[in-house]
Amino acid sequence: MDRDGLDPEDWEAFRAEAHGLLDLCIDRLRDARDYPWQLMSREAIPHLALSGEGHGEIAASRRIAREILPYHTGNTHPRFWGWVHGTGLAQGLLSEIVATTMNSNAGGRDHAATYVERAVIDWARRVIGFPDTASGVLVTGTSQATVVALMSARTRALGASSRAEGVQGAPLVAYAGAGVHSSSAKAMELLGLGSRALRRIPESDTGMDMNVLRAAIARDKAESLRPFAVIGTAGSVDMGRFDDLETLAQIAQAEGLWFHVDGAFGAWTRLADAPWRHLSDGIERADSLACDFHKWLSVPYDCGLALIREEVDQRAAFAARPAYLEGQSAGLAGAEPWFCDYGVDLSRGNRALKVWMAVESLGEVRLGAAITMNCRQAARMGALIEDTPGLCLMAAVVSNICVFTAAESLSPEEQSALNTRISHELQLSGKAVFSTTKVKGITCLRAAFVNHRTRDHDLTEALKAVVEARDALKLSGVL
Template sequence: MTLDPENPEAFRRAAHRLLDACLDQFEAARDHPWQPVPQAVRDGYRLDHGLGVGEAELAQRLAAEVLPHGTGNTHPRFFGWVHGTGLASGLMSELVAATMNANLGGRDHGAVDIERAVIDWARSVFGFPQGSSGVMVTGTSQATVIALACARMRALGPDCRAHGQGGAWLTAYAGAGVHNAAKKALELLGLGGDNLRAVPETAAGVDIAALRAAIAADRAAGARPFAIIGSAGTVDLGRFDDFHALADLAQEAGLWLHVDGAFGAWTRLAGAPWRGLTDGIERADSLACDFHKWMYVPYDCGMVLVRDEAEHRATFAARPSYLAGQSRGLAGGEPWFCDYGTDLSRGNRALKVWAALVAYGPDRLGAAITDNCARAAQMGALVAGDPHMALIAPVMSNLCVFTADARLDTVGQSALNTRIAQDLQLSGEAVFSTVTIGDVTGLRAAITNHRTQAQDVDRAIAAVARARDAR
């Protein structure tokens, strides 16, 4: 009994046909915007029929029923949310990763060395010191849990792993625009989402005076402040905190500084003036970021860096006897990555990053990031040049948030912008998401696609204008 192909040659032919279908779609990304999935296709996904058909028919079904029905984020006019867009190197590396089927929890094998190389490279990009540690994760949400668990360990000491936090009342601080992952992390760690203080922001990020006052007020009330969370690109408006100011305050107050850099951290690879947005990020105690957003690699692929390796390891290391390391053989390879996070079984995420760096190099990737920022600036200029559109906030990096018709009241603007987003998604012309700032729900473009060109921005804003005028 085996689950390997009964006919290897037939499997090879079917796999080649499927690869060709993938390559065809990859090369024609402009022809594949998001479209609703037909009900007949949805019904075909059910697992109460059509099972056990073998690899050849599976290949046909994957090409015909699965491949065409993604989110459309590979399309150059997909600006919704902050979605990554994929690379040719990712297609190749995922093929190899699936064939290897390596478990990156630990042990001594090549994939572990590749992950270490990727973390070393990222450490140098972000200016973290030698001896700092890191681990590849699903994304910034998981990375934030890991980072704040380390911060809790520093605040409470190692006994908190066995005994919990007892009566300690821990509080954390972030700008009001911080990603919801920070609140979720506090909830998952048992600290309570209400203990994340939302500090007012200015155009330059979190208000440092307000932050200082919030920390003092909590201490006076008997709380134990333990962490500040900075944002490298807020999800609503793309704001960047002043990391030098946050680091100064964290050092003065004895708090952990974590930076949510899900997409914006990668401005470290961009040209001027955008690189300067992340000055000071090297002073953080921890950093969370995603390769699957603004480094374009396939989902899922994130990373957490922690300045103090000993604190990182002490927070998570727990090796039962059956996982004991050995001096030689496959059980060697210390340290194991399972000692730095929540996962024992881990996929080969780092290979996607390694492949992208080998294929394109950081300069070419950085140029794509720079161009995305330039396209966002172009969109902002087009909005400002339209007699009826208006920016809701200045364009800082790759996000542009605007309203299609500022002549309307806030209710009218919100309704119009929501309708335009839906209409353009359904037509396939462009994908904007929406975000509510104050009383207005605006259109939001997050440009994280290396395929996006100036003509795509022109066409998208023209489509918004047509949809507005057609109401």
Template sequence: MSDKPLDPQDWSRFRADAHELLDHCLDLLQGAEDRPWQHPPEDLEDRYAIGQSQQQNSDLMTRLRDEVLPYHAGNTHPKYWGWVQGSGLATDVTASMVSAVMNSNCGGRNHGANYMERAVIDWTRRKMGLPETAFGVLVTGTSQATVQAFAAARVKVVGKDVRQQGHGTQRLTAYAAAGVHNATKKALELIGVGSDNLRLVPLKKGQMDIDALYTMIAEDRAAGALPFLVVGTAGSVNLGFFDNFNALADVAQSEGLWLHVDGAFGAWTRIADEPYRSLTDGLERADSIALDFHKWMYVGFDCGLCLVRDGADLRATFAARPDYLDGKDRGVASGEPWFCDYGIDLSRGNRALKIWMALESFGEDAFSAAITQNCHLAKQMAQEVQAQPKMALGQETISNVCVFTADKTLSEAAQSELNVRIAVELQESGQAVFSTTKVNGVEMLRAAIVNHRTREADISDALAAVSALSSA
């Protein structure tokens, strides 16, 4: 047996196979429009079972090409708009290679990946308009970022002893617009506040009703609760609504609440052209922002960010250094700050590299243009829907989310049935991926365009396919 049993036994063969696989992967990315989602075969789980015969394992590169790469999630395709999933970049491939070779644990210590992460966070801080005190940590996505931000809000409002003692019988209350993403409910459950203490504020013209918010806060205080958090939404998941962040910041300031913004995709309108940039005016007044790079910044999964106005609040919530993690002035254990002091994870991969490579390769202006173009394409879809005699919008298209019904002349139940059938048939045929959502009792087709590969012709072709299926 080799004295290095987990290294390739034939490096020359491995190198040749890897070069061939890299070329194949790049070919697939370059031709992404030819690779829509497809149903995995029924026996795929059996094929993936660990410990198959040596004969089956003899050519893993072939198996990767034939049994792994074809069954992707579909979101690299230019007509994938069903869910808010970024399209991925060619630079992700090379970033993944470099990241694998470095194999960095970004929980702390003194090495290059942590410097890069700080640079990415600082760039994002400036784009969001937060002050120099702001800091954050790259995480799996907005769901994890939300948990960490809410935990910081609880420590800030209740006091640092809550880490050791909990908040006991004290009822904490949080506030968000009706239709807020489920990540907010989950986060409140995970930090012990409980989703029953999330007060859903009614909407007024697509935004949280500020008068109703004030009323709810006063009612809860009168009942003995401690209001601690208000959650604004930058791009609601169903309809793409944006709250009025300046108004929410005024409420938070006057009532002593922490203002968090769920900016999973919508926060990135901060770098778009007008009129979309103005949708996030006031974002710079938030105490925390949760956002994803793997959505509207297009990089590969997973990559989110918890960004807090005062990094000291995040550190006060998570810093815990046992003896074996004690920092030093010199050597590997130097290099403050350590990211394990700002979040849940001690073992962390190098998420910053793919962001850094993308920005350095294409430049900020290219991302601004792509985000703006996605919004223009959603407007185009809305205009083409309105031009169809039977189609109808479910809601005005604000940014990049377009929701519509294929045949408004039908009953609500019949419309829902038709729209669901169309969505599934388009998915299974590989023509386009819409999801569905409910608006005023009707399950409608929904397109969330966060795909840098989408072009005007893709919109027209997909709507033509919808029209054809609605008449079938």
């Protein structure tokens, strides 16, 4: 027994507690349908405060099981379609146990985590269709990946000296569809270019208006500005729309622009069946891609990927080694590459292992089948909505997102209030989780299908609950 270190004082007691907690976690995932989101008691929250005294791992473990585990986001439940939250994998339990045991710093050096990350990046490169010259790095998610990608683009535009000298007022501008994710604007801000330098191009159900894009590029050049990047969207977060990536690639090549794709979830349609696979045609021509493993591939949070077409561009933007990190010809510091040379983080967790586990255990066919199933479910929900009196689709179902209103006969203000209340009622009751978005000024209900646990009967039951909630709210005189 070692009372001076931080390890458990009684390893056998710790083992028994860990087995019990693991069993509880497995039960929770096996029976996920029985555990929708529930509101955490406001009175219970103050009890999570830490006194700093330390009460032992057994007591802490039991508090986790009792006071924390039940109050999840709800995204493990089959009727969770809010936002674009991946639902996780039971297989992730195994990889996370091993990753915690290894406790690797994946910033560099010669150890298994480095090679696993290389294998994951190479697999993703092949799925997307990038060449052998591509490189990448695993990050927290698409938001961070976008910064990595656009920093690579900025460095190519201004040269490696810009890392030390800054942008020096260089009039760089970039282009994206009006519905591009906010992470692109944030990236422009973080890179010192400003969100106003991101030109928002009008879009329709078929994506960005290419004629308006060409005109905007010509206008900026005529005003002595410097277009340097165009950002395509593979699966918009609001509507699931896809830009015409093939045409964007052609425009980028003709204008000498870096072509970046935000494919947070939509990039993985490369694994889906037709016709959804073809939504992302052209993605293989991008200079960079930002995407998530924790959305449509259901890898446990958090795990995203920045994939760069030419490794030299990524290294030019990020490689930097102080003396204490200098590579060696042998030993622990002997391996290349060090992933700290490909992004902003030096200390990095072993994110790659859970991706490796997902692909190795399930394979591309099963992962792709789940993506295809979700797209079919979104289409099916759209058809059910069109067949249900009072419900109305508010946008075409392009891929995996279905947006609708519960009472088309009401005024826009009344519809907005009703749809918002329905989303609250269904979430609090545990019947289903829809999020909301705005279409033509109306707050609408939104279902985003990235949930591998959803079955077709969930769609009919959820829409039945929407209608019942709508009718009850109307009868109560709330609206």
